Amino acid sequence: MSLKSSQMPNYQRRKVTDAIMRGLVLFATACAIVPLVLIVGYVVVVGGSALNWEFFTDVYQPPMTVTTMDMIGAAPTGDAPFDPNDPFANLDPEALIGAEAGDEKGANILEAPARGGVFHAIVGTLLVTSLAVLIAMPIGILAGVFLSEFPDNSVAIVVRFACDVLSGAPSIIVGVTAYILVVNATNPNTGQPYGFSGIAGAIALTFLMVPTITRTTEEVLKLVPEATREAALAMGATTWYSTFTVVIPTALSGIVTGVMLAFARGAGETAPLILTVLGSNVLVTGLLQPIAALPLVTYRYTESPFPSENTLAWGSAFVLMMLVLLVNILVRIATRNRLRTH
Amino acid sequence: MTITSLSTGATVEIRNLKPYYGKRLAVRSVNMTIAPNKITAIIGPSGCGKSTVLRCINRMHETILGARVEGQVLLNGENIYASDVDPMLVRRKIGMVFQQPIALRTRSIFENVAIGLRLAGINNKRVLEERVEASLRAAVLWDEVKDKLNQAGTALSGGQQQRLSIARTIAVEPEVILFDEPCSALDPISMLKIEELLLDLRKQYTIVIVTHNMQQAARISDNTAVFMVDTDDGAPTGVLVEYNPTAKIFAQPDDPRTEDYISGQVG
Incomplete structure (x- = not known):
């Protein structure tokens, strides 16, 4: 057996194949990253230049004003x-x-120079998305616990399938559903439909968030070693105690990731919001009325003929991205493991 | 230590115990009496059902989907498989330490031990501190961790984590402690520390240990049960071939299969 590569059969061919495959993998990776970099870069450059203090503190201002x-x-x-x-x-x-x-x-x-800001939309997005997370989080986490701790029964199988279908459902369909169930439903007190409202939007977003949270929670809970559960049971813990004091804390960072993914998805959804919260150009804090949201501002003013409003759209896209990032970082800091390991 | 004077070992009698996985009988009827304040070793080749029998002693066997048990296990004369017995309470009387040390990353060393006490409804800070310290001392870990009780459980080495697991088990004052291959994930030095600890714990607890390591059984146990795999009726089934004082098992066993196993001809 010689260590000289030239004497090994197929050596050249294997070396070339390795190089080609490596090149293909790198190329595919680059292809996957390029759109991401382009999108984020463009939003940061164009949207970032729209920012000024007024952009965060002021509400929508029309590019022109007609006086008497x-x-x-x-x-x-x-x-x-x-x-x-x-x-x-x-x-x-x-x-x-x-x-x-x-x-x-x-x-x-x-x-006309860009004027005004998106304070109303920041408030609206935070209100609607937070409410949706508040509703979706307990439902999703508890359902995920059920799927992971009691995996093999007919209910779990149906729920898991439904989650997978729902998480792939086009969001406009979810919007239509919420429109029919909430916006178009008749208020028995007035005989009129409830109409567009922040709550309707939160409910639509909840539909989208629950499957994400459920499936992520299930997957990360499954990663907790069976031995950990057994140790808790062997101490005389009930399944409930073992799940909530041992299993869930161990998997907390994964569960938080699931909730953050759901938050990011909800914050960025546009289609369901068009059909439920409608949007608003003024600051609204009541969830029973039509309310503004960042993706709606982006959607509406991207189509505007006024360049000043286009700037508003870019800026709100940028703010939306930063908002999701900021919330993500804050939640991670809040839920990190404070114990030293060394 | 208050904790050590409270608990004493109990007698465990296993009567016609037949563990099943679904329809499959895992081990043929087992009868053995485990003496109090002794170390009883269970040895045998892989797949002979020694861990299964051990897990039947504190009703952990039935936590596996489809697993069930026939027969009786008496703790001080009381059948733990009686219909009105809560398995949770059985497991507090009969603790268990596993092959893999369990140290919770999200809990401090202190809380890793206190969790069992909290589970038992003890939340008084002073009582917790006293009993955690006593348990850590009993597990010969106190001197190594007393200055870092607030660090994560995973800050400890494997051997320390295993002693932490033992401390957690001791904290709830069981009468019997089951060890399922407690040293097979540890280095030889940690293993010797655990063995010394077991000999020490024997004074207060009845100890049953499953081990792959025959030398370990010979070193520390008072009695030894030998299980073998039997394939006479098709499916491999565990069977208890001999249960005798350890000295006899390793010197002049009754059963030729034991002799073959001990001398390395089987398993």
Whole structure:
């Protein structure tokens, strides 16, 4: 047996095959990462440049404001009398830029500077998504515990299948479901439909979050060694005690990951929110009314003809990304293991 | 220590015990009387059902899906398989230490021991501190961990974690402690420490130990039960071939199969 590579049969072929396969794997990895980098990079660059203090503290401001003065007539069309039936007759669109006194008039409306912010949408997203997490977390975690600790019964098999189907369901269908069940349902007190509301949105998001939380919880609980459960049982613990004081704490970081995934998914969903919370341009904190949300701002103002509103859309996309990241970091800090291991 | 004076070993009688996995009989009818304050070793080749029999003694066998037991196990004359007996209470009287040390990462060393006491409804801080210290001393771990009680259980070495598991078992004051191959995941030095500890614990507890290591059985046990695999009727079934004082087992066993096993010709 010689150590000289040249004397080994197939050596060259095996070496080339190894290089090719390695190249293919690297190429595929690069292909997978490129879109991610492009999306995140573009949002950070374009959205990041839209940010200023006002963006976080102010609510939506239209790119132009029509005042009574504009309508009644210091307009170049002449001193025509104000007609209540056609209030915009005297309006000169060219003169509408700038809401604040002292703003330059007469500039091109499509060059209006970005104004206002998305404070209302940050509040709305936090309210609706948090409420959805609050509803979905106990349901999802307890269902996950059930699936992992009592895995082999007909109920568990059905629930597991339903979760897998639901987690793959298009979110617009979930939105339609919530629309019919909540928004369109008749309020027995008034005889009218309940209408669009933050709560309806939270319920729609709950539908999307529960399967994620359930399945993640189940998977991480299954990773807890059987020996740990046995040790708890051998001390005379009930299944309940063993699960809640031994198994769940051991798997806590995994469960938190599941909840965070669900939060991120819920915060970014747009389709169900269009059909349930509708959106709003003012600050609303009541969950019984239509309410703003960051993805709705992005959706609505990406389509806007005004560049200033497009900027708002980019900025809100960026804020949404940062919000999910921030919540993620905060929760991780809050639930980390504080015990020293060395 | 208050804790050690409270508990004494109990007698365990195994009568016509037949553990099943589903429909399959795992071990043929076992009859043996485990003497109090002695170390009883269970040895035998892989698959002979020695761990199964051990797990029947504190009703851990039935926690496996489809597993069940026929026959009786008497703890001080009381049948632990009687219909009105709660297995949870049996397991507090008959503790168990496993092959893999169980140290909880998310709990401090102190809490790793206190968890059993909390389970028993003891939450008074002073009582907890006293009994955790007593248990850690009894498990000969106190001097090594007294300055780092607030670190994670996994901060300890494998041998220390196994003694931590023993301390946790002792803390709830059982009468019998079952050891399921407690040293097979440990290095030889940790193993010797555990063996010394077992000899020490024998004064207060009845000890049953399953081991793969015949020298270990010879070194520390008073009585030894030898199980073998029997394939006479098709399926491999465990069978108790001999139960005698350890000195006799290793010097002049009654059963030729024991002799073959001890001399390394089987298993």
